[in-house]
Amino acid sequence: xxxxxxxxxxxxxxxxxxxLLNKLNELEIPVKNHMSTLEESYxxxxxxxxxxxxxxxxxxxxxxxxxxxxxxxxxxxxxxxNNRDSNKNNNRDKKHNQNHNNSKxxxxxxxxxxxxxxxxxKNKNNNKSSNEKEDNKKQNSYNRDLTKKKPKKxxxxxxxxxxxxxxxxxxxxxxxxxxxxxxxxxGVSVSTVITKLIGLGVMxxxxxxxxxxxxxxxxxxxxxxxxIEEPQLDESVEEEYxxxxxxxxxxxxxxxxxxxxMGHVDxxxxxxxxxxxxxxxxxxxxxxxxxxxxxxxxNLSGRKITFLDTPGHEAFTxxxxxxxxxxDIAILVVAADDGVMPQTVEAISHARSADVPIIVAITKIxxxxxxxxxxxxxxxxxxxxxxxxxxxxxxxxVSSKTREGIDDLLEMILLVAEMRELKANPNRRAIGNIIEAxxxxxxxxxxxxxxxxxxxxxxxxIVSGTxxxxxxxxxxxxxxxxxxxxxxxxxxxxxxxxxxxxxDTIYAVKDDxxxxxxxxxNTEISREKRLSQTTKISLDNLxxxxxxxxxxxxxxxxxxxxxxxxxxxxxxxxxxxNEEVKISVIHSGVGGINESDVTLASASNAIVIGFNxxxxxxxxxxxxxxEVEIRTYRVIYEIINxxxxxxxxxxxxxxxxxxxxxxxxxQTFKLPNNQMVAGVYVLSGKILRNSKVxxxxxxxxxxxxxxxxxxxxxxxxxxxxTGYEGGLMVDGFNDVKEGDLLESYILKEVKRS
Numbered sequence: 124x125x126x127x128x129x130x131x132x133x134x135x136x137x138x139x140x141x142x143l144l145n146k147l148n149e150l151e152i153p154v155k156n157h158m159s160t161l162e163e164s165y166x167x168x169x170x171x172x173x174x175x176x177x178x179x180x181x182x183x184x185x186x187x188x189x190x191x192x193x194x195x196x197x198x199x200x201x202x203x204x205n206n207r208d209s210n211k212n213n214n215r216d217k218k219h220n221q222n223h224n225n226s227k228x229x230x231x232x233x234x235x236x237x238x239x240x241x242x243x244x245k246n247k248n249n250n251k252s253s254n255e256k257e258d259n260k261k262q263n264s265y266n267r268d269l270t271k272k273k274p275k276k277x278x279x280x281x282x283x284x285x286x287x288x289x290x291x292x293x294x295x296x297x298x299x300x301x302x303x304x305x306x307x308x309x310g311v312s313v314s315t316v317i318t319k320l321i322g323l324g325v326m327x328x329x330x331x332x333x334x335x336x337x338x339x340x341x342x343x344x345x346x347x348x349x350x351i352e353e354p355q356l357d358e359s360v361e362e363e364y365x366x367x368x369x370x371x372x373x374x375x376x377x378x379x380x381x382x383x384x385m386g387h388v389d390x391x392x393x394x395x396x397x398x399x400x401x402x403x404x405x406x407x408x409x410x411x412x413x414x415x416x417x418x419x420x421x422n423l424s425g426r427k428i429t430f431l432d433t434p435g436h437e438a439f440t441x442x443x444x445x446x447x448x449x450x451d452i453a454i455l456v457v458a459a460d461d462g463v464m465p466q467t468v469e470a471i472s473h474a475r476s477a478d479v480p481i482i483v484a485i486t487k488i489x490x491x492x493x494x495x496x497x498x499x500x501x502x503x504x505x506x507x508x509x510x511x512x513x514x515x516x517x518x519x520x521v522s523s524k525t526r527e528g529i530d531d532l533l534e535m536i537l538l539v540a541e542m543r544e545l546k547a548n549p550n551r552r553a554i555g556n557i558i559e560a561x562x563x564x565x566x567x568x569x570x571x572x573x574x575x576x577x578x579x580x581x582x583x584x585i586v587s588g589t590x591x592x593x594x595x596x597x598x599x600x601x602x603x604x605x606x607x608x609x610x611x612x613x614x615x616x617x618x619x620x621x622x623x624x625x626x627d628t629i630y631a632v633k634d635d636x637x638x639x640x641x642x643x644x645n646t647e648i649s650r651e652k653r654l655s656q657t658t659k660i661s662l663d664n665l666x667x668x669x670x671x672x673x674x675x676x677x678x679x680x681x682x683x684x685x686x687x688x689x690x691x692x693x694x695x696x697x698x699x700x701n702e703e704v705k706i707s708v709i710h711s712g713v714g715g716i717n718e719s720d721v722t723l724a725s726a727s728n729a730i731v732i733g734f735n736x737x738x739x740x741x742x743x744x745x746x747x748x749x750e751v752e753i754r755t756y757r758v759i760y761e762i763i764n765x766x767x768x769x770x771x772x773x774x775x776x777x778x779x780x781x782x783x784x785x786x787x788x789x790q791t792f793k794l795p796n797n798q799m800v801a802g803v804y805v806l807s808g809k810i811l812r813n814s815k816v817x818x819x820x821x822x823x824x825x826x827x828x829x830x831x832x833x834x835x836x837x838x839x840x841x842x843x844x845t846g847y848e849g850g851l852m853v854d855g856f857n858d859v860k861e862g863d864l865l866e867s868y869i870l871k872e873v874k875r876s
Contacts, residue, residue: 298335379427380540385470386456391486418613459493547610553579591642678729784808
């Protein structure tokens with residue numbers, strides 16, 4: 124017996140889903156809605172319960188009916204017995220008063236009466252048996268096998284549908300819904316629905332989806348009353364496979380705090396971490412800017428602190444936001460010689476949205492131009508008030524060069540962590556977050572994982588989104604091989620079958636089969652989501668598609684060394700789109716630029732952007748042959764600047780008015796054909812014959828048009844210069860008066876900058 128949904132079971136039992144849900148809640152069977160699935164044991168329990176209820180309901184009816192029948196028969200038998208007794212008494216009296224012959228006749232009559240009574244009773248017994256047969260038929264209908272579905276009644280015609288629905292409740296429809304399902308629910312043919320859709324201007328086949336508004340219009344056209352019901356979400360994959368099991372309080376133990384270092388670019392975040400963990404990372408980063416998320420563990424007097432170093436450039440907003448969501452404490456780095464900058468404000472917003480405490484590290488206090496008090500003053504504008512000034516924000520001045528204030532900062536981190544009572548259960552299957560992921564040529568997919576709860580062990584079956592596998596190797600932040608990783612510990616793992624998405628959750632499960640099943644389910648969900656997005660039909664998007672044909676597109680193929688950089692690049696590039704130029708990332712991926720990327724770019728008329736990756740030789744040769752442009756970069760804001768300039772080149776030029784000159788109407792003349800000629804004097808600039816003109820009266824524009832005629836004395840003129848007089852006619856305007864000003868101008872295209 125396979126799992127069954129609540130609504131399907133309710134249909135089989137012949138009751139409403141709501142009634143069954145109430146009964147399941149009474150039985151404390153865990154379900155959320157009518158789309159939830161029931162385990163086999165729960166299903167069997169419910170079926171037994173309803174089969175008992177149906178038998179209990181029927182047995183009293185049967186006993187009651189049989190009792191009524193018996194009562195009637197007893198009454199009839201009593202009446203017949205009374206009749207016999209009375210007949211006997213009467214005959215005895217007659218024997219005394221009548222002669223022998225008459226008594227024989229009476230005796231014969233008595234026998235005839237008895238025969239008649241017997242025949243009468245026999246007929247009644249026959250009626251009784253026929254009634255019992257009818258009752259048995261009814262009882263058999265009540266004892267129908269409820270596990271079998273009732274035969275579905277199909278309504279063939281529209282009129283029949285309307286008749287069957289008269290006086291009934293409205294048909295409940297969950298939107299969006301496919302055309303075929305909509306037709307089935309209303310009991311009409313699919314062709315009828317498609318015909319009505321065409322009449323509404325919607326071209327859709329039976330497998331396409333229609334929205335709520337379209338459903339309402341269709342129902343109105345078909346003469347059927349419907350009721351739109353919001354779709355109820357089915358249980359998530361995590362709920363279905365029990366991945367989010369809650370821990371008991373007694374199983375929780377203290378764990379190290381996870382700290383995110385955030386702030387503006389070049390304010391000393393990585394240098395601060397270098398000073399803390401006594402390593403040097405900035406030398407290997409392009410331009411001294413951190414391009415990837417890193418995770419490091421620091422030991423301080425036997426207590427551990429895990430640091431996340433998020434990039435400072437604004438293009439990595441999504442990465443920085445992910446860092447804030449996985450952290451317990453945010454360290455806001457602000458340079459004492461620079462102060463609060465735009466990305467500092469962004470970092471504050473991300474930390475607050477993640478609801479984590481903020482500790483401010485004022486860096487570069489060793490510089491002569493450092494002014495920590497000014498930094499504190501600027502932070503007050505962002506509602507971060509120092510404890511020294513009566514607020515609740517811890518602010519520590521530090522220097523990465525002299526290590527001044529480093530120990531104080533670490534002590535403050537441990538103090539805040541102790542106040543938050545951070546705990547996790549190490550004795551369960553691991554749950555973590557993908558901090559970063561990339562594809563290594565020799566090792567395959569690699570993922571940096573921060574364990575949130577439980578313990579990840581070598582050989583565990585794991586799943587993250589659509590990726591699954593088994594932990595084949597684990598390294599800590601120092602590159603050392605480890606066999607297990609507990610809460611708040613960052614590790615690099617090998618063994619996934621594909622590169623997971625940065626920011627996704629990773630789960631350890633009981634076996635490879637479960638991991639594969641979860642990954643396949645996630646793949647199916649993502650596929651259905653893509654299909655629903657591409658096939659969704661509504662009355663509104665018909666016009667949107669038409670309008671999109673006028674939008675110019677810049678297609679881009681994005682390749683980068685790690686997944687996080689790909690996502691950050693896509694987000695930054697899409698922000699450059701506007702109403703007239705649409706930037707589309709048609710493909711993105713991790714790894715070098717190959718022939719497939721170039722072929723796709725050629726077919727889509729796109730350019731290829733590579734970040735920290737290079738094209739192979741075959742890709743370079745193919746790009747030359749197909750005339751595809753490949754650009755590679757090492758610093759992300761150079762990409763943004765180049766694409767922004769390319770986007771501006773696609774913009775339609777601005778149309779501006781260039782004023783040529785002004786003239787004053789000194790006199791007016793009326794021609795025989797009733798056209799008005801203005802005698803003008805040029806006050807400034809020049810009046811061109813092929814220019815446009817605005818008629819101004821009291822500095823208000825009363826007409827705009829073309830100059831139909833321009834004369835100097837009796838001769839046609841191409842232009843009138845300053846100080847000259849002439850005659851002018853405005854095309855389609857005869858209401859020129861003395862004192863009006865005429866402004867000559869032309870429309871000019873100016874390239875946008």
